[in-house]
Amino acid sequence: MDLSSKSVEKSLKARAMRVATVAAAYADEVDKVGRFPREAIDAMKAEKLMGIMIPVEFGGEGLSTSEIAEVCTILGQSCASSAMIFAMHQIKASSLVCHGTEADWHRNFMRRVVAEQLLLGSATTEAGIGGNMRNSICAIEVKDGRCYLEKDATVISYGADCDAILITSRSHKDAASSDQVMTVFLKEQYTLEHTQTWDTLGMRGTCSDGFIFRGEAPAEQILPQPFAEIAAQSMLASAHLLWSSLWYGIAVDAFARAQNFVRAAARKAPGTQPPGLVQLAEMSSQLQAVRSNIVNGLRSFEEARQDQDRLSSMGFAVAMNNVKIASSEMILPIINQAMRVCGILGYKNGTPYSLGRHLRDAHSAELMISNDRILANTSNMLLVHKQETGLLG
Numbered sequence: 176m177d178l179s180s181k182s183v184e185k186s187l188k189a190r191a192m193r194v195a196t197v198a199a200a201y202a203d204e205v206d207k208v209g210r211f212p213r214e215a216i217d218a219m220k221a222e223k224l225m226g227i228m229i230p231v232e233f234g235g236e237g238l239s240t241s242e243i244a245e246v247c248t249i250l251g252q253s254c255a256s257s258a259m260i261f262a263m264h265q266i267k268a269s270s271l272v273c274h275g276t277e278a279d280w281h282r283n284f285m286r287r288v289v290a291e292q293l294l295l296g297s298a299t300t301e302a303g304i305g306g307n308m309r310n311s312i313c314a315i316e317v318k319d320g321r322c323y324l325e326k327d328a329t330v331i332s333y334g335a336d337c338d339a340i341l342i343t344s345r346s347h348k349d350a351a352s353s354d355q356v357m358t359v360f361l362k363e364q365y366t367l368e369h370t371q372t373w374d375t376l377g378m379r380g381t382c383s384d385g386f387i388f389r390g391e392a393p394a395e396q397i398l399p400q401p402f403a404e405i406a407a408q409s410m411l412a413s414a415h416l417l418w419s420s421l422w423y424g425i426a427v428d429a430f431a432r433a434q435n436f437v438r439a440a441a442r443k444a445p446g447t448q449p450p451g452l453v454q455l456a457e458m459s460s461q462l463q464a465v466r467s468n469i470v471n472g473l474r475s476f477e478e479a480r481q482d483q484d485r486l487s488s489m490g491f492a493v494a495m496n497n498v499k500i501a502s503s504e505m506i507l508p509i510i511n512q513a514m515r516v517c518g519i520l521g522y523k524n525g526t527p528y529s530l531g532r533h534l535r536d537a538h539s540a541e542l543m544i545s546n547d548r549i550l551a552n553t554s555n556m557l558l559v560h561k562q563e564t565g566l567l568g
Contacts, residue, residue: 187238190222191246195253202254203524205380206532209373211336212380215250215257216294224261226289228268233282234289240269240413241473244420251424252431255536256380258421260294260333263381266413267295267341270357270398273409280395284339284359296337298388302327306545309406310352314345315397322358322394325387329371332383338362342388343402355402358392365390377535408486412476412495414544419469419502422540426465426506429533430458433513436520436528451516458512465505472498489560496553503540510534 198215205212219225228243229235243265250258268288275281287293299308313326324344331340339361346356371385398405433455440449475494479485510533514521517528524531 187227187242187246188249190224191249194218194222194224194257195249198250198257199253202257203532205254205256206377206535209375209379209382211333211382212254212257212260213336215254216260216336219257219261220292220294223289223292225264225292225294226268226285228265228272229285229289230272230276233285235285240416240476244417244469244473247417247420248424248427251421252428254380255421255425255532256378258424259378259381259418262414262417262421263297263332264295265417266410267297269409269413270341270405271359274398274400274405278395278399280393281359281398284396291338293338294333294336296331296334296340298326298328298331298334298340298342300328300330302329302385304352306548308343308544309355309403311343311345311355312352314348314350315356315358316348317394317397320394321391322397323391324358324360325389327370327385328388329385330373330383331367331386331388332381334367334384334386335369335382340365340388340390342390346401353403356397357402357405358390358397360388360390360392360396364392376538377532378539404487407492408483411492412479412486415495415499415502416469416472416476418540418543419465419472419498422502422506422537423462423465423469425533425537426462426509429510429513429530430455430462432521432528432530433458433516436517454512454516458509458516461505461509461512465502465509468498468501468505489556490563493553493556493560496549499544500546500549500553503543503546506537506540507534510537 194215197218198212201212201214226235227238231237247258247262250261271281271285275285300306301312303312304310313324316323324342326342326344339359341357341359343355343357345352346354366389368387369384370387373383433451437449437451437455472495479491485491510530514530514534517530520526520528521530523529
């Protein structure tokens with residue numbers, strides 16, 4: 176890494192830390208009330224974080240997925256809802272970066288994202304299809320250069336607060352359910368009719384209410400590539416990696432609280448081994464395994480982006496699915512163990528060792544794109560894909 180790269184890395188981390196400080200100040204209130212973390216999102220915009228993935232030629236910083244993932248981890252240690260909103264915004268940005276650079280409208284839109292620090296939302300779920308985003312019931316209608324869409328979206332994360340929504344649908348009324356496109360609609364181009372309220376165990380600040388979406392826009396706002404390509408080449412890998420990074424951040428903060436608890440106990444009884452010290456060592460080992468899993472996945476993604484065939488291969492899809500499965504299943508035991516170390520002070524709200532929010536937020540990890548659905552998809556691919564048998568590929 177050269178000096179300029181180190182400078183960028185230091186600058187990005189400093190910006191992320193400033194946002195994390197703001198997010199942490201409001202995290203408990205955001206969780207308790209279930210409100211949008213406005214202060215944290217405003218801080219992200221003030222630090223110019225919304226366009227950091229956008230290429231330099233369009234006004235952005237052209238940062239890698241690995242650099243974005245580091246920000247997700249930093250934010251995840253302060254407020255998981257704020258980190259999730261940031262991650263989901265960047266997942267949408269990745270679709271624009273990977274699939275919108277050849278279209279004039281989308282190039283100009285990326286410039287707007289940077290200049291105006293727009294917050295991008297996502298509408299990929301729909302009533303009647305469960306959580307399977309690779310199928311749609313609704314279909315977009317194109318007529319006289321304009322497109323029209325109505326969708327019963329059971330979940331649009333922070334839908335009421337985003338500046339634009341990237342939404343999936345069938346490509347036309349006679350298309351198969353898997354023949355999908357993704358379209359960008361600006362806030363002034365759609366209406367949202369509230370249908371469901373996001374009152375959940377965790378990730379409460381994402382405000383992922385349900386809406387009837389009705390939009391009308393120029394047809395050029397439809398991304399040119401089929402959604403199947405967008406999902407395989409950018410969206411799913413970005414989601415698995417960025418989500419895993421913020422979940423890791425939740426677990427890191429849980430570990431830090433347990434570590435502080437054990438240190439406080441050690442100071443009270445010098446010369447003795449405090450309770451929880453051995454469990455702390457076990458948690459450190461588990462955290463290292465989660466981190467290695469994510470870092471390896473990020474490295475694989477960065478390498479695969481240089482080869483479209485590899486990016487669309489079964490082997491790559493299996494690898495990314497496995498990153499998500501492992502990360503989401505490993506963080507809960509770490510946080511549970513932290514709770515046991517901190518005891519009643521971890522169980523209670525309002526203490527320096529409180530872990531209830533961490534535990535509740537982490538339970539979303541196995542449900543965001545259900546692990547059962549991912550395992551079913553992976554198992555089908557493993558009927559024809561050979562499992563890696565060596566360490567070096």
